[in-house]
Amino acid sequence: MTTMFSPPVQAALDSVDEAAYTSRPDGSRVPQTSAPKIIASMLDLLDVTPGRRVLEIGTGSGYSTALLSGLVGDDGHVTSVEVVPELTARAADLLSAHGRRNVELICGDGVKGAPGSGQIFDRVIAWATVERIPDAWLRQVAPGAVLVTPVNVTGLAKTFMVVRARYDGRALQPQQLLEAGFVEAHDQVVDQWLVPPYGADALIRDEQGRPWWLSARWLRGRATAAGEALLARLITEPRESPGPLTEVEDSAAFYNYLLATRPAELATAALGEPVWRIGCATPAGAALITADDAQHTVHAGDEEALRVLTGWAETWRADGSPGVDRMRPVLQRGDDGWRVRLAL
Ligand SMILES: C[S@@+](CC[C@H](N)C(=O)[O-])C[C@H]1O[C@@H](n2cnc3c(N)ncnc32)[C@H](O)[C@@H]1O
Numbered sequence: 001m002t003t004m005f006s007p008p009v010q011a012a013l014d015s016v017d018e019a020a021y022t023s024r025p026d027g028s029r030v031p032q033t034s035a036p037k038i039i040a041s042m043l044d045l046l047d048v049t050p051g052r053r054v055l056e057i058g059t060g061s062g063y064s065t066a067l068l069s070g071l072v073g074d075d076g077h078v079t080s081v082e083v084v085p086e087l088t089a090r091a092a093d094l095l096s097a098h099g100r101r102n103v104e105l106i107c108g109d110g111v112k113g114a115p116g117s118g119q120i121f122d123r124v125i126a127w128a129t130v131e132r133i134p135d136a137w138l139r140q141v142a143p144g145a146v147l148v149t150p151v152n153v154t155g156l157a158k159t160f161m162v163v164r165a166r167y168d169g170r171a172l173q174p175q176q177l178l179e180a181g182f183v184e185a186h187d188q189v190v191d192q193w194l195v196p197p198y199g200a201d202a203l204i205r206d207e208q209g210r211p212w213w214l215s216a217r218w219l220r221g222r223a224t225a226a227g228e229a230l231l232a233r234l235i236t237e238p239r240e241s242p243g244p245l246t247e248v249e250d251s252a253a254f255y256n257y258l259l260a261t262r263p264a265e266l267a268t269a270a271l272g273e274p275v276w277r278i279g280c281a282t283p284a285g286a287a288l289i290t291a292d293d294a295q296h297t298v299h300a301g302d303e304e305a306l307r308v309l310t311g312w313a314e315t316w317r318a319d320g321s322p323g324v325d326r327m328r329p330v331l332q333r334g335d336d337g338w339r340v341r342l343a344l
Helices: 007-015 018-022 036-046 063-072 085-097 225-236 251-261 304-318
Strands: 053-057 077-082 103-107 121-126 141-152 160-167 172-178 202-205 211-216 239-242 266-271 277-282 285-290 293-301 328-333 337-343
Touching (some): 007 036, 007 063, 018 085, 036 063, 036 121, 036 160, 036 172, 063 077, 063 085, 063 103, 077 085, 085 103, 160 328, 172 328, 172 337, 202 225, 211 225, 225 266, 225 285, 251 277, 251 285, 251 293, 251 304, 251 337, 266 285, 277 293, 277 304, 285 304, 293 304
Parallel strands (some): 053 077, 053 121, 077 103, 121 141
Antiparallel strands (some): 141 160, 211 266, 277 285, 285 293, 328 337
C-alpha cells in the first residue's frame, strides 16, 4: 500500500488526534489552523528523524508541535514559539495533557528565534511567512541544519512560497519549493487580516469601510497619492474582461511564473475582499487576476495594463507554460537575513 507521506510522517499523523488540538470545546476551530496535508507535506520536506532538535515558529493549536514531538521521539526536543499568549497557554496545557514531555513552548516573536532557550537546533520550521530567512535563526542552528519556511518571494504583499534550505555552516543553500501560503509573521497580536502587515504601499477604504490596497515597486519611496487614485478608480469605474488565459490553461502556474519572472513590474492588490490579486498597475491603469482565476480580469483606467498582462501570458506560453515544478529558489544576502526569489 502506498501512502502520500513518508512512513514516519504518516505514523505521526496516525498517532495524533488532530481535533483534540484544533477544535475548541464549543466546536469552533482555532484560528489559522493549517490543513493537515499541508502540515504533513512540510514535515516531509523537513525530514525529521528521532533525536533531532527542532525549532518551530507558530505553535498555533499545538497540532504540528505534537506531530514534531512524535517525530523527534524521546531523545529529541521541540522548542516552539508563538506570538499569541493565549495560544501558547492553550497549547502548553494540551501538550502536557497528552504527555508530550519533549516540548518547550515560548511566547514571543519567533522571527527572532528562541532567544534565551540556549538550544542549538538542527531543524527549523515556520508556519508564518517571513520577509526573509532571518539571521537570528541561523545563529541558533548547527551546520547541516534544514530550514523549511514560507517566505515572501517578490517583496510585494501576499506573494508567498514555502522554501527548503540547508545551512552549510557559512551560508544557506536553497533546495526546494512547495506551493503553500501562510499569514505573515507578525511581532504582536493582530486583530485583522485584510491589510497585510507589510507591503501595502497604498491603502484606501470604500464607503463600507473595507480596505483596498495596492503593492507595487513604483509606489515605494513616493507619495502614495497615485496608488490611492488608482484604487479609487477601481472602486468607481471597475471593468471586467476575459483574462489573459484560456479556460484550459493553469492559472496557478501562470501566477507563480509572474512571481518568478516579473517581480519588479508586478503589482498585488486587494479590492475590498479577502482575495489577493496580481497583475499590472501603473499610475494610469490596472489589470488584475487572482491566483486561481486568470480567465477573468478586473481593470480600470487606460487599457495599457491589460495589454501588458496579455503580453506576459504570451511570454509564459512561449516558455512552455511552466509551473512551480520548473522553478527553483534563489537566495540573496540582505542586511539581517536571506531574501528568497524564484528563478526558472
Ligand atoms: C498557520 S498558524 C500555525 C498552525 C499550527 N502549526 C497548527 O498546527 O495549528 C500560524 C501561527 O503563527 C503564529 N505567528 C505569527 N507570527 C508569529 C511570530 N512572529 N512568532 C511566533 N508565532 C507567530 C500565529 O499566531 C499562528 O498561531
